[in-house]
Amino acid sequence: MSELDAAIHSEDAEARRRAVRELARSTDGDRTELLTGALGDPDWRVRKEAVGVATEVAEGWGLLPALVDGLCQGENVGLRNAALEVFERLGPRAANALLVALPGVPEGARKFLVAALGFAGGAGVDKLAELSNDEDPNTAQAALEALARIGGPRAEEALRGHLRSEDPVQRLAALEGLERLEATVELDEIRPLLDDRLIRRSALRLLGFGDDPAVVPVLLDALHEEGAAAAHEAALALGRLLERGGPSARALSDRAPSLDEPTRRTLRSLAAMGRDGPRRAATWVLLLARDPRVLGAAAELAADDRLPPVALAAIRRWGVEAIEPLLGVAGELAPRPRAAALEMAADLAQVGEPPAATIEALRAALRKALASDEPVLAAAAADALGRFGEPGDPPALVAAARRFPDVVARPAGRALERLALTARDAVAGAVTERELDGPVGAALLPAVAALGGAAATDLLQATLNADDPRARRAAVMALPRLGGARAVELAGFALADEDVDVQTAAVMVLGQLTDADGAPLGVEHLRVALRAGAEPVVAAAARAVGANGDRGSLAALRELVSEGRPGVAVAAMESLRMLGDPALDELLVEALGQSDEELVKEALRAIASGRETPRRAPRIALALEHAAWDVRQLAATLLGETGGPGAREALAARLEGERDAGVRAAIERALAALPAEAEG
Amino acid sequence: MSILFDSGPTLAPDEFRLLRELINRFCGMDFSDDALYVFERRLRDRVRELGLDDFTQYYHHLRYHPNAKAEIEAAVDALVTNETYFFREDYQLRAFRQEILPELRERLDKENRRNLTIWSAGCSTGEEVYTLAILVDDSGLFDGWDVRIFGNDISRRVLAVARRAHYGPSSFRAMPRRYLRYFADDAEGRQVVPHIRAMCHFGHLNLLDHDRSALIGRADAVFCRNVLIYFDEAARRRVIDTFYQRLHPGGYLLLGHSESLLNSTTAFELVHLSTDMVYRRPLPPPVMSHEPEER
Numbered sequence: 001m002s003e004l005d006a007a008i009h010s011e012d013a014e015a016r017r018r019a020v021r022e023l024a025r026s027t028d029g030d031r032t033e034l035l036t037g038a039l040g041d042p043d044w045r046v047r048k049e050a051v052g053v054a055t056e057v058a059e060g061w062g063l064l065p066a067l068v069d070g071l072c073q074g075e076n077v078g079l080r081n082a083a084l085e086v087f088e089r090l091g092p093r094a095a096n097a098l099l100v101a102l103p104g105v106p107e108g109a110r111k112f113l114v115a116a117l118g119f120a121g122g123a124g125v126d127k128l129a130e131l132s133n134d135e136d137p138n139t140a141q142a143a144l145e146a147l148a149r150i151g152g153p154r155a156e157e158a159l160r161g162h163l164r165s166e167d168p169v170q171r172l173a174a175l176e177g178l179e180r181l182e183a184t185v186e187l188d189e190i191r192p193l194l195d196d197r198l199i200r201r202s203a204l205r206l207l208g209f210g211d212d213p214a215v216v217p218v219l220l221d222a223l224h225e226e227g228a229a230a231a232h233e234a235a236l237a238l239g240r241l242l243e244r245g246g247p248s249a250r251a252l253s254d255r256a257p258s259l260d261e262p263t264r265r266t267l268r269s270l271a272a273m274g275r276d277g278p279r280r281a282a283t284w285v286l287l288l289a290r291d292p293r294v295l296g297a298a299a300e301l302a303a304d305d306r307l308p309p310v311a312l313a314a315i316r317r318w319g320v321e322a323i324e325p326l327l328g329v330a331g332e333l334a335p336r337p338r339a340a341a342l343e344m345a346a347d348l349a350q351v352g353e354p355p356a357a358t359i360e361a362l363r364a365a366l367r368k369a370l371a372s373d374e375p376v377l378a379a380a381a382a383d384a385l386g387r388f389g390e391p392g393d394p395p396a397l398v399a400a401a402r403r404f405p406d407v408v409a410r411p412a413g414r415a416l417e418r419l420a421l422t423a424r425d426a427v428a429g430a431v432t433e434r435e436l437d438g439p440v441g442a443a444l445l446p447a448v449a450a451l452g453g454a455a456a457t458d459l460l461q462a463t464l465n466a467d468d469p470r471a472r473r474a475a476v477m478a479l480p481r482l483g484g485a486r487a488v489e490l491a492g493f494a495l496a497d498e499d500v501d502v503q504t505a506a507v508m509v510l511g512q513l514t515d516a517d518g519a520p521l522g523v524e525h526l527r528v529a530l531r532a533g534a535e536p537v538v539a540a541a542a543r544a545v546g547a548n549g550d551r552g553s554l555a556a557l558r559e560l561v562s563e564g565r566p567g568v569a570v571a572a573m574e575s576l577r578m579l580g581d582p583a584l585d586e587l588l589v590e591a592l593g594q595s596d597e598e599l600v601k602e603a604l605r606a607i608a609s610g611r612e613t614p615r616r617a618p619r620i621a622l623a624l625e626h627a628a629w630d631v632r633q634l635a636a637t638l639l640g641e642t643g644g645p646g647a648r649e650a651l652a653a654r655l656e657g658e659r660d661a662g663v664r665a666a667i668e669r670a671l672a673a674l675p676a677e678a679e680g
Numbered sequence: 681m682s683i684l685f686d687s688g689p690t691l692a693p694d695e696f697r698l699l700r701e702l703i704n705r706f707c708g709m710d711f712s713d714d715a716l717y718v719f720e721r722r723l724r725d726r727v728r729e730l731g732l733d734d735f736t737q738y739y740h741h742l743r744y745h746p747n748a749k750a751e752i753e754a755a756v757d758a759l760v761t762n763e764t765y766f767f768r769e770d771y772q773l774r775a776f777r778q779e780i781l782p783e784l785r786e787r788l789d790k791e792n793r794r795n796l797t798i799w800s801a802g803c804s805t806g807e808e809v810y811t812l813a814i815l816v817d818d819s820g821l822f823d824g825w826d827v828r829i830f831g832n833d834i835s836r837r838v839l840a841v842a843r844r845a846h847y848g849p850s851s852f853r854a855m856p857r858r859y860l861r862y863f864a865d866d867a868e869g870r871q872v873v874p875h876i877r878a879m880c881h882f883g884h885l886n887l888l889d890h891d892r893s894a895l896i897g898r899a900d901a902v903f904c905r906n907v908l909i910y911f912d913e914a915a916r917r918r919v920i921d922t923f924y925q926r927l928h929p930g931g932y933l934l935l936g937h938s939e940s941l942l943n944s945t946t947a948f949e950l951v952h953l954s955t956d957m958v959y960r961r962p963l964p965p966p967v968m969s970h971e972p973e974e975r
Binding site: 044302304305308309312315316334335336340343344347348351372373374375406410477500501505508534535536539565566567568570598629630633662 | 682683684685686693694697698714717718721722725729731740741743744745746747761763837840848849850853869917
């Protein structure tokens with residue numbers, strides 16, 4: 001018995017798991033048998049490891065027949081599930097093996113093989129469509145589920161064919177499959193199913209994907225049915241219509257303001273509590289109806305970011321008339337929703353022209369909230385008072401910042417910075433009295449800088465030596481307001497700070513400082529920073545010299561690409577690309593072979609933006625095989641943009657085996673966008 | 681910050697996916713596709729705070745900056761709603777007070793132990809930790825024992841709040857008035873009284889860090905409520921495995937009302953209590969005779 005064999009039969013599950021990992025590199029004659037055994041191990045961690053190895057070696061070791069056997073046997077459920085997982089991971093690569101094995105599989109086991117076909121992509125669709133009519137109801141059911149997993153017009157058509165099935169279970173499977181595919185099915189096709197109590201809920205859900213405005217009254221009527229289930233499904237479907245936009249969403253938006261009171265009452269009760277989906281949908285419909293009694297629910301959902309931007313648009317359209325109802329409801333809400341209600345009221349007041357009394361009511365609510373014991377409330381109030389505050393407000397803002405440094409200091413600082421434009425003396429009185437340090441100092445410093453003048457400049461310079469690096473960093477970031485040679489000098493000092501973030505801030509500032517003619521002032525300092533030790537400082541400097549067009553840094557940037565720090569290399573390559581470095585091409589071949597995905601992506605961008613050569617498309621196409629989805633996706637996108645010899649073939653070949661939905665979509669877009677000359 | 685109007689950099693779907701995957705690798709949290717908007721809104725402040733222009737730069741910061749780990753923690757803190765309150769899900773706390781604590785007392789007596797350890801995993805701002813300490817104290821079952829309630833979280837900010845033990849009105853929304861005696865009013869609100877605070881300990885711990893969780897020692901009960909909902913299946917398995925390892929045999933695992941171990945592990949046994957169902961690490965079977973283990 002080999003050492004590996006012994007380990008894989010050990011009593012200790014962890015030892016078995018490690019042995020399975022080793023198995024991938026084994027040349028033992030019985031390795032296939034050992035791996036199949038591991039797929040059926042009693043411990044899930046061993047099975048998981050075996051699934052990974054089996055996926056890797058399935059084709060090379062000729063493992064597919066053994067996997068089919070594992071899938072179809074009936075004694076070891078763990079083995080069956082593991083085999084199914086391997087087929088899922090293999091995707092279309094296993095399609096042929098599964099189709100070949102199908103006729104020989106015992107009837108009771110066919111459903112498992114059919115389920116595996118559901119992971120095998122388009123090659124299995126015709127067979128699955130045929131099997132969806134199989135005499136064995138389990139096989140037919142599995143085929144419908146597999147079709148729903150694969151999708152595409154042919155699968156949709158097959159599923160649609162079963163909506164009229166005599167078997168209610170098949171009708172339900174077809175409905176659920178079409179829902180999963182988000183298929184648009186004509187109302188006339190669904191209408192008969194709405195009378196079937198067993199499947200009515202699924203049918204209502206599917207109406208959410210309908211484009212026909214006639215689905216709107218059907219769903220609104222369903223809200224009134226007895227029992228909560230149908231109302232939930234109808235509300236969900238209404239929400240889905242709104243998310244998808246289109247004619248039925250427009251019909252619902254038009255209809256909403258004239259909803260009758262019983263419908264509003266049902267929607268209010270759905271909006272008030274319960275499952276998230278119906279709650280969100282009901283709230284959205286009532287916002288379109290401009291029902292003031294939904295604003296509390298809207299604030300609760302908005303506080304947790306559970307209302308999508310398109311739903312929030314309904315409040316924007318409502319406009320200034322919603323401000324007072326929002327202020328009215330705010331007082332009844334818990335702190336976070338109350339904060340959201342105040343924020344929304346302030347947003348509406350900022351873009352609209354509310355009456356003076358409404359603005360005063362808003363200010364009063366904000367001041368009360370700023371003084372509250374709840375930091376989240378005080379933070380929201382501080383932020384809004386930047387827009388609506390008056391000269392009396394800065395002291396309260398500073399006090400709130402000091403009371404809750406973690407949560408309120410930053411919004412209070414931003415508010416004071418804005419108020420410095422309209423209430424300069426009040427802000428100066430509030431912020432320049434004390435030493436600025438710590439998180440509060442860091443937060444208030446931009447307001448000090450906004451004041452300008454000798455006192456503010458003195459305070460800013462003093463803060464460059466604060467104890468807390470956050471305050472020093474804030475002071476550095478404020479230096480562009482000072483401008484000129486003095487700012488360059490101070491930022492240069494900050495390059496020698498012991499804190500990396502302060503140094504990085506100094507580099508960013510040096511990259512921004514220019515003279516009156518727009519010429520960069522920080523070039524010499526930035527060249528020094530390119531030789532600094534800390535990675536973020538060097539990376540920031542590399543970006544800054546590129547942005548400043550400093551071709552004198554080309555040699556240093558080339559060295560940075562090759563020296564082995566990925567974050568620095570990415571930044572340096574970005575700049576070399578911006579500077580149009582003629583020697584960049586040599587660096588790119590090496591960069592494409594690096595393990596860091598960001599570095600490979602930047603190399604791809606550089607290749608794509610470089611001059612057109614016969615080698616460009618093949619080089620980019622190499623990255624279509626990269627292990628990281630984002631690299632493959634970028635390669636596909638760039639090939640679509642640049643085209644070139646072999647681009648279409650490379651993309652089409654990759655599409656066959658690509659399982660990542662995002663990458664597949666990018667490849668399809670690229671193929672559609674390829675210029676005609678790239679064909680052939 | 682504006683709820684109704686976009687302000688600041690927008691998050692592209694690819695950037696969202698990269699950030700989501702990076703956070704998942706770091707702490708096991710799993711965000712759905714529709715969380716793009718949540719990421720965009722809640723991480724914008726982080727992008728601004730760091731002086732960065734866009735989310736790609738932020739992703740690079742999280743990948744390459746020497747303090748990237750601290751920034752990922754800050755991102756997680758911004759993304760997760762940490763809101764909690766005293767005596768949350770009181771039906772479960774009743775079961776804990778009336779059935780689990782007496783059972784633990786009886787069993788620990790038999791084992792001649794006079795120490796009780798409870799772990800609140802993902803304790804947020806500390807309300808659950810202090811609630812458990814109050815319940816143990818109020819029960820009178822462990823007077824004079826060495827009682828430790830340990831709370832951990834991945835966010836340093838919430839741990840700082842927990843250690844201060846000062847709470848505003850919303851933290852008390854579900855607390856029966858009779859427990860007010862465990863708090864002292866002061867200018868900042870209410871603070872937990874010193875003898876309860878002395879029972880409680882807080883630590884910074886990523887639940888996926890199996891090795892560091894050994895710092896907690898063995899626990900008699902683990903509360904992990906409304907935390908696993910954020911995790912993907914693989915991470916959930918790892919965390920539950922950690923709980924299993926850290927519990928004494930016979931120790932209890934209490935999850936949130938919408939959470940279960942279905943599909944995750946079979947190592948725990950389900951225990952039906954009068955107002956709740958909880959999980960327990962099985963006790964070893966009693967030794968009936970001294971037969972040799974191998975023949």
